[in-house]
Amino acid sequence: MSTARHFASPAEALGYALTLHQNGRHADCSAVCRAILAVRPDHHDASFLLGVAAFALGQIEESHRRLAVTIALKPDLAEACFNLALLLRRRSRLAEAAALQARAIRLAPGQTGAGPVTALGAMLRELDRMAAARAVHRRAVAQAPDDAEAWRESGHALRDEGELGAAAAAYGRAYRLDPSRSESLDDQLFAALSHCDWSEYDDLCRQVLAVIDTGRGIALPLLTLLIDTSAAQQNRAARHFHRVVVQPAAMPQAVAALPAARPLGADDRLTVAYLSADFHEHATAYLAAELFELHDRNRFRVVAYSYGPDDGSPTRRRLEAAFDTFRDIRGSDPDEVQAMLAADGAHILVDLKGYTRHVRFDLLARRLAPVQVAYLGYPGTMGGDAMDYVIGDRFVTPPDHQPYYRERLVIMPDSYQANDRRRPLDAPVPNRAACSLPPDGFVFCAFNAAFKITPSMFGVWMRVLARIPGSVLWLQHAGREGAGNLRREAAWRGVDPERLIFAPHKPQTEHLARYRLADLFLDSFPYTGHTTVSDALWMGVPVVTRMGGTFASRVATGLLNAVGLPETVTTTFDGYEALAVRLAGDPAMLAGFRRHLAAARATAPLFDSPRFTRNLERAYQTMWERHAAGLPPESFTVPPL
Incomplete structure (x- = not known):
């Protein structure tokens, strides 16, 4: 047996191969391992090292094959099971990965720390096997109560099961254990927003903004849209996130090279x-x-x-x-x-x-x-x-x-948002009692997700309720914890908590039908409504929004302009409050807006799906023509039809 040098035994060759691998000389390591296997095809250690080196070289299929061979040669080799589970997870073959991970843990009980157990819990959660995931995560935090990643993954499992208060506590503990992992801070704030617990809101927001501004950690991009950030801060956070989180998620052989410009097919499509x-x-x-x-x-x-x-x-x-x-x-x-x-x-x-x-x-x-x-x-x-x-x-x-x-x-040219004219429109409208609404009184509707509600926005809504006697605020159900927190916030602001009505989840047809019982939709800020605002406008419910300086804070503004109702766009909380109160007290103006929206279903650009599709197709055609001409991407405006 020889490669570039001679070895006295397979054991000596394997030691040399391992040194090569540790020094990053993966190709040379592979050559030595292959030489060993040429003499000893059943040498499981050489087979395992060859699989690891192949992965490092980006030879994913070869790594997969070689690790599988290793396990066949030595079924009790936990390291091979762990490595193949990792590879399978990265290849999105989660069920196989979880089974191998569990097998490896059984083969090496108590010898691997909490990391492998935590990874197994994450796989089970991704497979939506929530009860099993929770049990595994309980084991992980019991085994290593000072392991930040174990607590963070436990938080994910709690969050996915709707136990948001416990999830926020788990994330908070993870961040205290490892403040360098600012993702745990982000997760804590998101979980708190998701069940409307604002007890630490200001402090958590300050910490997240400091992470963005100093660049000392990761700020989850979606979270940055939900709090008071500028477009520049959102850009900075997204760039850092892409560099630190997204790029490393590529398989080792992934390359950034552009695929060749493909010609159009024979049908020119x-x-x-x-x-x-x-x-x-x-x-x-x-x-x-x-x-x-x-x-x-x-x-x-x-x-x-x-x-x-x-x-x-x-x-x-x-x-x-x-x-x-x-x-x-x-x-x-x-x-x-x-x-x-x-x-x-x-x-x-x-x-x-x-x-x-x-x-x-x-x-x-x-x-x-x-x-x-x-x-x-x-x-x-x-x-x-x-x-x-x-x-x-x-x-x-x-x-x-x-x-x-x-x-x-x-x-x-009109709106970036596609819309569906086949949205159910004529389903039976439930009566107010069936929706837990009082028999009379003005109904303000705020059907955006609970995590979009901020303390400032909720304060505006409570001031509006206080100024319109007998009115109620109709919200999407925020879960048991969220509903309780919002009712406590209402009481703290001097509003009867019973004036908050929570709408349970319904199928789309039934959900849209109940919009008919709402008088005015109150939008969230800084993450404004997207589908919810389109739904409200389609069902004839006027929307009051506030326009900000970021994409997420301007979506409803664009939708209202595309439906021909820019009068309900405001730029400050004071203006928002004043407009909501004025509309609630002016039935004639509100009725006029409703008539406008009823007509807009057939006339407004927002709901002209064929027109939107043709515009988007022209955008695609322009993109492709630039690419086919060898030109780099460039900003452009699609001219109106």
Whole structure:
């Protein structure tokens, strides 16, 4: 047996190979390991080291094969099980990864610390096996009560089960144990917002802003949209997040090189692939379903790349029928996804997810198609170079905001937001008693998610209630903890807590029907309503909003302008409060706005889905023409039809 040198035994060769590996000479290490295996095919240690070296070299298939061979040779080798579980998890083969991780832990009980147990809990949570995940995380924190990561992952499991107070406490403990992991601070604030616990709100916000401004840690991009930040701060946080979290999520062999400019097919059509985890009963799907149906099939071929659940719903079935091809890529790793896109001849990839829940960083970390576009799911910059463009309009992404985006801005002529004219409109309207509303009195509606409610905004709402006797505030249910916290906040501000009415979750048709009982929709700030505001306007409910300086704080402003109702946009909390009170006291003006919205369903650009689709297609065509001409991405405005 020999390579570049001679060894007295396989053991000596293995020691040399290990030294090479530790010094980063993975190719040389692989050569020595192969030489050992040529003489001793059953040498499990050499097989294991070859698998580890292959992974370091980006040879993922070879690493997978070699680690599997090692386990076959020595089933009780815990290290091989751990390594293959890690690889499988990164390849999104979670069920196999969790089984191997559990096996490795059984093989090496108490010898590996809390890290492997914590990782197993995370895998089980990602598989939605929540009871098992909770049990594993309890074991992890009991085994290592000073392990910050164990507490943080425990917080994730508690959060996903709706135990938000306990989740916030777990995140707080994780941050105290390891203040360098500012993600735990972010998670604590998000959990607190999600159940409207504002007891530490000001202090947590100050700490998160300090993280952004000093660059000393990670600020979760979505969280930065929910608190008082500037567009510049959101950009800074997103860039840091992409560099520290997203880029390392790429598989070792991932490269940033652009795929070659693919020619159009024989039918001269552009292939546009839409990537999302939300092709089911979800707000994004409710907005975009008709867009997918209306694409001009003479000029475009549209493909879905779905990595979210199949909930078996009518929305899922509608979406599957809306695309020319619907690909379920759950369990597919980035190489496999890229191969599918190449086989489909994808020219443009449109990410509908951004930095929202269930995003796959391993896909965002690399270039999968010649032109890549961020759209609809996330109102802000991704902070990286993988996305060439972001779709906006003159309100949410005015041209002078370009410095706050890595992507180039595409300014749509009416609104950036797609809408669905098949949204249910004529379902039976429940009576007020069925919705726990009083028999009379003005109904203010605020159906945005609980995590969008800030203490300042809630204070405005309470002042409005105080000025309109007999009125109530109708909210989406915030869970038991959230409802209790909001009622306590109302009492502290001198408002009877019983004037807060909570609407339980309902299917979309029933949810939209109950909008008919609302008199005026009160928007949140700084993260304004997106689908909720479109729903309110579609159902004929006027909306009062405040416009800020960031994408998320300007969405409702753009929607109201696109529906022809700019009169209900304000720029300060005082102006917001005054307008809400004035409208509640002026039935004639409110009725006029309602008549306007009823007519706008058929006339306003916001709900003109064919017009929107043609505009978006012209944007795609412009992007592709630049790419095909060898030109770099550049901002542009889509002229009105």
